[in-house]
Amino acid sequence: MIKFIFKGILRDKSRSLLPIIVISLGVFLTVLLSGWIGGVFSDMIDVNANFITGHVKILTRAYAENKNQLPNDLALLDVEELITNLNSDYPDMEWVKRINFGGLLDVPDENGETRAQGPAVGRAIDLLSPDSKEADRMNIVNSIVKGSIPAKQGEALISDDFAEKFSVNIGDQVTVFGSTMNGSMMFKTFIVSGTISFGTALLDRGAIIIDISDAQLALDMYDGASEILGYFNEGSYIDAKADSVKASFNTKYSSVDDEFSPQMFKLRDQEGLDQYMTLADSMSGIMIFIFILAMSVVLWNTGLLGGLRRYSEFGIRLALGERKGHIFKTTIYEAIIIGFIGSVVGTALGLGAAYYLQENGIDFSSIMENVTMMFPPVYRAVVSPDLFYIGFFPGLIAMTLGNALAGYAIYKRKTAQLFKELEV
């Protein structure tokens, strides 16, 4: 009987082709969009983690309260000891210190007079230790427009926009004005080793990147850091793990009574990422639900039309002694076969497209120029294992549901009534 149904489906294009196209399309979109959304959100989380939040981040309690002001007077001290402890407490994580500071960037002319000046956002990271992964993490080498990464103390990368605007060349000097950790006046001159553009306004605007040892020196932050970021060796953010690390750290090191005691935050606690992650989690579910619904309605209608077209076939089968229930059952089998084919095709196409977008991505940096949130410039899809079934079952269910609804209408008629309508 199954063989018989199968032949019917294969030969009757109108019975199979349209539903297969509808399902393939729906499944294709579900798979592709899921891959896309998954990719975009995980890219966004990775970029945030790498540049700003870490998988976990340690600040002093006081710094955390005012962190928008980059209050280095409230920064962490005795950082080396803390990192040593962290390394032994959490051996499967990497810990890095960073200093963020604000100030003015001054470009002198050949006489040492100010030629141009602009607000600067300084980032000091470990650029010079041979085993530091920080330059990789921030994708610095690939983001350099001109020149090269600082090779020794006293060198800096500055934003390419800034360099263009004030015609700063490689090898020129720039001076950073600001205040030290103790609140006294600070100015320090760097040699521009290169210019950099991350493609994100938030990172590029007035950026200067120097080695952490230079910053500690200039800002009088001996053995100090604005923040310590922790990264899981697994490479990606794991919320449950972040929770347990955070809980154990805060119990051991943090004290409510001491505003200079360190406090740990997980990625999800920071920068509104919680909302994004919640959204990411529910997005696929919502999307799949909408697709099932839409596809079912379409397939229900094609099922009804198909059913009408096949009235005389059903009539004949009734006359030949087939039970209505059996006819209903075989139309469901048909739906499952068609749904299966459509789902396979749609999943394959969706995976292919998602794979393409994973490898190539789409560059949104020009659209995002004025966005101040932390967005990655290039969006990629991610081909994750769940893509293999995320559209597959909805496709199957939509087809079966659609046909079941249509078949039920026929099933409920009395045989005699049906037979009359069949006009056999």
Place this chain on the structure above:
Amino acid sequence: MDIIKINDLVKRFPVGKGHFTAINKINLSFGKGEFAGFVGPSGSGKTTLLNIIGSLDTPSEGSTIVMDKSISELSHKQAARLRNMYIGFIFQTYNLLPVYTVFENVEFALLLQNISASERKKAVMEALEWVGLTDKVKSKPNMLSGGESQRVAIARSMVKKPEIVLADEPTANLDSKNSHHILQTMKTLNKELNVTFIFATHDEKVMKYLNRIITLEDGKVVSDKENKS
């Protein structure tokens, strides 16, 4: 032994608020191997009567006993089984399934029974031999002439070796040569396999072949005669 017994059969159809009586107190019986037919003007109740005998419809009053089963008391399942095992249908519009080959159309009737593939093949080929279509096994219905299509329909109704074949205007769409051809075929099957045939028809050509002619008018039997042919 009668294989069909109809007692005081009444069939009413709801029409608007009232109802229309299509069959009005009919009493008839048919023995095994009859070659009989209902004739009469359009609307006299021929099709309605065939449908009730074929368990596609149920009586409003009275009883219809087919193969010792009372049609009005059968469940859906039992009615389907009765049709499947004992009754073949032939219609005016041949009603072949368009996507299937001649072979598959005939085979379909057997798929509902538990018959092995090799036995099915044997039975289908035999049935196609009866109607002289063994050379069209692989053809699709749209490649067949009207006469050929109706012969496939006959093969389909005969393949399961039913007790009763109900034929509603089987020649209405055929020319006279094809009509005679299929009637001869059916008559031969009637004689050789002792299958009961009951027709509903306006067609004079059909009437000539019938052994018994039952004339209906307004849902009543007005005559029931032997017919020597």
